[in-house]
Amino acid sequence: MRNIGKKSLGLTALKATGSAIAACVFGLAVVQSAQADGLNVWDDYTFEGQSATIEQLNKAFEAAHPGVTINRTARTFDDMKLTLKLAVSAGDGPMVTKVNQGAGDMGTMVKEGLLQPVDAYITKFGWDKLQSDSLIARDRWSDKGQFGEGPTYGISGLGEMVGLFYNKKVLEDAGLPVPTNFDEFTADLDKLKEKGIAPFMIGTSKQHMALHMIATVSQAHVDAAKRSTLDDLIYGRGGSWKTEGNVTAASLIQKWATGGYFYPGFQGISGDDAVQLFVAGQGAFLISGTWYFGDMQNNPDIHFMPFPAPHGVEKPLTVGGVDLAWSITSLAKDKATQDLAGEYINYMVSPEAALTWAKAGYLPSTILPDNADFQASTLLKEGIAMWKQVNANNALGHYPDWSAPTLLKTIDDATPHLLAGDMKPEDFVGAIDADYQAYLASKK
Numbered sequence: 001m002r003n004i005g006k007k008s009l010g011l012t013a014l015k016a017t018g019s020a021i022a023a024c025v026f027g028l029a030v031v032q033s034a035q036a037d038g039l040n041v042w043d044d045y046t047f048e049g050q051s052a053t054i055e056q057l058n059k060a061f062e063a064a065h066p067g068v069t070i071n072r073t074a075r076t077f078d079d080m081k082l083t084l085k086l087a088v089s090a091g092d093g094p095m096v097t098k099v100n101q102g103a104g105d106m107g108t109m110v111k112e113g114l115l116q117p118v119d120a121y122i123t124k125f126g127w128d129k130l131q132s133d134s135l136i137a138r139d140r141w142s143d144k145g146q147f148g149e150g151p152t153y154g155i156s157g158l159g160e161m162v163g164l165f166y167n168k169k170v171l172e173d174a175g176l177p178v179p180t181n182f183d184e185f186t187a188d189l190d191k192l193k194e195k196g197i198a199p200f201m202i203g204t205s206k207q208h209m210a211l212h213m214i215a216t217v218s219q220a221h222v223d224a225a226k227r228s229t230l231d232d233l234i235y236g237r238g239g240s241w242k243t244e245g246n247v248t249a250a251s252l253i254q255k256w257a258t259g260g261y262f263y264p265g266f267q268g269i270s271g272d273d274a275v276q277l278f279v280a281g282q283g284a285f286l287i288s289g290t291w292y293f294g295d296m297q298n299n300p301d302i303h304f305m306p307f308p309a310p311h312g313v314e315k316p317l318t319v320g321g322v323d324l325a326w327s328i329t330s331l332a333k334d335k336a337t338q339d340l341a342g343e344y345i346n347y348m349v350s351p352e353a354a355l356t357w358a359k360a361g362y363l364p365s366t367i368l369p370d371n372a373d374f375q376a377s378t379l380l381k382e383g384i385a386m387w388k389q390v391n392a393n394n395a396l397g398h399y400p401d402w403s404a405p406t407l408l409k410t411i412d413d414a415t416p417h418l419l420a421g422d423m424k425p426e427d428f429v430g431a432i433d434a435d436y437q438a439y440l441a442s443k444k
Contacts, residue, residue, distance in 0.1 A: 154325025
């Protein structure tokens, strides 16, 4: 697909009007605020392609702001979780940072007064005309600690979906079709295993592929029309993780892990290394997110699709949302620094930045400008089509760990036992729910 324009790249549920583009300050004609010597910025763009892209964007921002230097620090997702709150509390952290949404990170930082609302900049720059409210709502926290409500504390530059990567050549060589539903998918897995081909490429020593796999299987069995139960869980309104669907998903992943469906030695392979093995042709399927598009785009055999849903689920949920939010910390103490931080974030979610990300093979959350003209990779085209459909169906799901401050650790601690077969699926789900119920009780 060549000469892709706004119509085919409408990445949000809202259309951007000409005035909205102007309000977002397309290009680099940003309003000059009082200049500072430097703006300390933390991000989580540690993959090679992502890092090159954010460096390009930072240089463009500096060129438009003479006298301003972006002091960039890149940290992995896990490192960011461990160090961000401590650094900001100590006074030597960033003025602008990426923050993981949810109770454990953004929610805690809001409660401790470490983040500043960005609603004034949403109004000033028209961010709500570039991204749908359902996306921006994932960055809201009320004074009473209610997720999804109250002031807004960030906005994201990339869209995220967890789906099914597949190697078409591996499937064709095995004489198998691309699955169209859950039954066909599981049948393919069995046939691949019989032929001595690893059905799944996965690495569980670092990153969170196992968590994403479990959540993907579970949420693909939920129709968007019945999503309210999951929404209530994620936004801390109540409910229980102990459902038949979650136990079934955990049981299936345990079967795959203990039954030889995963690439041998997956326990000692990181998620990033698993991606490189997959790009090299190892494994037929890999469940992960659009953030790996840039790493995979040079292998034309690799494609991306929604996880196959079972019969009867017309609009299955897709795990995802947006990447970590750009936020302003309490270390941006004066109005001039806050405004400069707002301008920086505005550029990071602008149509021009979206085009830069798209050219690098990544999925932006902001709609692209009218004159976008570039050759999209096959993966990006597939991701764009899926993003539009998922948003049209109101089927963008959630990351489970957003629902409670310590839930990611609880899941990380329990998952190796689930995959090794020495923890019952019911106990795995029970551990998640116990953490969640303790969080709900702490809010009362």
